[in-house]
Amino acid sequence: MGQRPQRKIELDEAAETVIERYGDLSGDKAAFTAALETPLPVCLWANSLRIKSKELEDKLIAEGFDPSPVAWNENAYRLPPGSRPGRSWLHKAGLLQIQEEAALLPVKLLAPQRGECILDLCAAPGNKAAQIAIALENRGTVIANDSHVGRLAPFQAAIARLGFLNVTTTTMDGAQFPLEAGPFDRVLADVPCSGEGTIRKGPGKHTPVPDNFRDWLRGKQRALLRRAIDLCKPGGRVVYSTCTFAPEENEEIIDAILSERSDVELISPEPTLFGTSTGISKWQGRCYSQELANTMRIWPHLSGTGGFFAAVMVKSGPSSKVLSDKTPEIDANARQVMENFIKYFGLPSETFDGLQTVRAGRRLKLVATDHRIPELEEVLASGLTLTGDSAKVPKLSTEAAMAFGSQATRNVVDLDDDQRTSYLSHQTLTLSPDQCIACNDRGYVIVRSEGLALGVGMIQKTADTTSLESLFPQNWP
Numbered sequence: 001m002g003q004r005p006q007r008k009i010e011l012d013e014a015a016e017t018v019i020e021r022y023g024d025l026s027g028d029k030a031a032f033t034a035a036l037e038t039p040l041p042v043c044l045w046a047n048s049l050r051i052k053s054k055e056l057e058d059k060l061i062a063e064g065f066d067p068s069p070v071a072w073n074e075n076a077y078r079l080p081p082g083s084r085p086g087r088s089w090l091h092k093a094g095l096l097q098i099q100e101e102a103a104l105l106p107v108k109l110l111a112p113q114r115g116e117c118i119l120d121l122c123a124a125p126g127n128k129a130a131q132i133a134i135a136l137e138n139r140g141t142v143i144a145n146d147s148h149v150g151r152l153a154p155f156q157a158a159i160a161r162l163g164f165l166n167v168t169t170t171t172m173d174g175a176q177f178p179l180e181a182g183p184f185d186r187v188l189a190d191v192p193c194s195g196e197g198t199i200r201k202g203p204g205k206h207t208p209v210p211d212n213f214r215d216w217l218r219g220k221q222r223a224l225l226r227r228a229i230d231l232c233k234p235g236g237r238v239v240y241s242t243c244t245f246a247p248e249e250n251e252e253i254i255d256a257i258l259s260e261r262s263d264v265e266l267i268s269p270e271p272t273l274f275g276t277s278t279g280i281s282k283w284q285g286r287c288y289s290q291e292l293a294n295t296m297r298i299w300p301h302l303s304g305t306g307g308f309f310a311a312v313m314v315k316s317g318p319s320s321k322v323l324s325d326k327t328p329e330i331d332a333n334a335r336q337v338m339e340n341f342i343k344y345f346g347l348p349s350e351t352f353d354g355l356q357t358v359r360a361g362r363r364l365k366l367v368a369t370d371h372r373i374p375e376l377e378e379v380l381a382s383g384l385t386l387t388g389d390s391a392k393v394p395k396l397s398t399e400a401a402m403a404f405g406s407q408a409t410r411n412v413v414d415l416d417d418d419q420r421t422s423y424l425s426h427q428t429l430t431l432s433p434d435q436c437i438a439c440n441d442r443g444y445v446i447v448r449s450e451g452l453a454l455g456v457g458m459i460q461k462t463a464d465t466t467s468l469e470s471l472f473p474q475n476w477p
């Protein structure tokens with residue numbers, strides 16, 4: 001599994017331009033250059049809904065990885081550059097998510113609390129929305145919006161893999177996100193930007209940023225931040241972030257917003273153990289408010305990560321309309337399906353407590369009872385699929401099996417390491433009798449390994465053998 005050998009990164013034209021433009025601003029041009037030449041470590045975090053970080057650390061080591069804990073983020077680990085945890089079974093089983101370390105900061109600053117209602121205005125591919133869903137402990141509401149529907153597809157897959165019951169995805173221009181759908185307790189505006197802070201991802205991935213493109217981005221960034229503030233409740237928090245070094249897209253946007261609005265205050269972010277510096281107050285002859293010292297810059301040579309910028313604001317002023325809290329109900333059919341699953345798999349009777357169901361075509365979906373789905377045409381999907389069909393004996397979905405199957409006491413099989421690899425590569429297996437826990441002679445089973453649920457299979461017992469057909473999805477991320 002391990003890692004590919006890593007060489008120094010050859011600086012391309014885009015990297016040279018970044019060094020030229022920001023070398024002095026970085027405070028140490030030589031160290032900044034050296035950092036951009038150094039391959040980026042891989043960062044991942046434990047899905048704390050399913051596994052404790054120390055347990056994940058042990059499993060990563062057992063799989064041949066070399067994790068070191070991230071000091072400022074208790075669930076996160078750094079792996080050497082070139083490590084590929086995305087290929088391991090730990091990733092398939094939804095135990096971890098890969099995310100650049102610097103990109104963890106905005107949600108840390110947003111500080112979501114259990115049960116809150118949070119909007120991620122520019123959410124795709126969804127890593128920060130995933131962090132928020134976890135911080136809310138799989139309850140409350142995350143609205144993950146992005147104007148590019150195609151860019152939300154990987155997040156839809158991550159919701160299934162990680163088991164989120166508190167996320168609704170929407171697709172629309174964030175600058176026009178309807179005020180009637182708010183207000184939200186907190187809003188994240190992780191806006192589109194020139195992406196110069198991600199230059200360590202390797203050569204050939206970037207081109208120098210033309211001025212007219214940056215100007216176009218700045219218009220968008222301002223409009224998105226204005227709407228983020230409009231959508232936040234009084235006393236609520238707005239975090240603006242980018243993965244670029246450009247003051248025009250960072251301090252200058254915040255400076256413009258502070259001078260045009262009196263209903264928002266920039267606050268000093270809580271200190272982290274992360275190597276950051278404060279925002280700047282001068283750039284290319286332009287001066288910004290001294291308050292901008294309350295913003296945060298992440299420089300690769302100080303933090304060992306990519307580059308980032310974040311500003312934390314608190315909203316003041318009169319309250320706007322509250323999000324509709326009309327909640328969908330559990331119909332009698334859905335309740336029956338849930339009860340059948342509880343009985344068939346010997347799940348604890350309270351397995352689905354605190355959840356409600358939503359119909360989406362033939363699918364029956366589960367969401368947290370306090371999850372509020374906005375009444376918008378642009379809603380794409382909500383929650384986790386319980387079952388994908390309406391057959392008389394419905395099949396438990398892979399994502400529901402993974403989310404709830406570790407507690408099953410009937411119709412369960414436990415696989416060893418080799419069998420797990422075969423199951424995940426869709427092969428049929430032969431089982432020994434002691435691997436089957438209270439299994440019927442033929443039927444669906446929950447498939448586990450090391451006590452962790454991987455998905456669903458079909459068992460068939462004959463006089464001599466017991467076989468397991470893998471029903472693990474072909475296109476699982």
Ligand SMILES: C[S@@+](CC[C@H](N)C(=O)[O-])C[C@H]1O[C@@H](n2cnc3c(N)ncnc32)[C@H](O)[C@@H]1O
Nearest residue numbers: 122123124125126127128147148173174190192
């Ligand atoms: C920096 S990325 C967001 C990364 C994301 N927050 C994450 O952590 O995975 C910016 C996103 O803004 C989206 N975007 C661009 N213009 C937008 C708009 N007007 N409204 C909403 N989203 C927009 C892009 O499609 C892109 O996915």
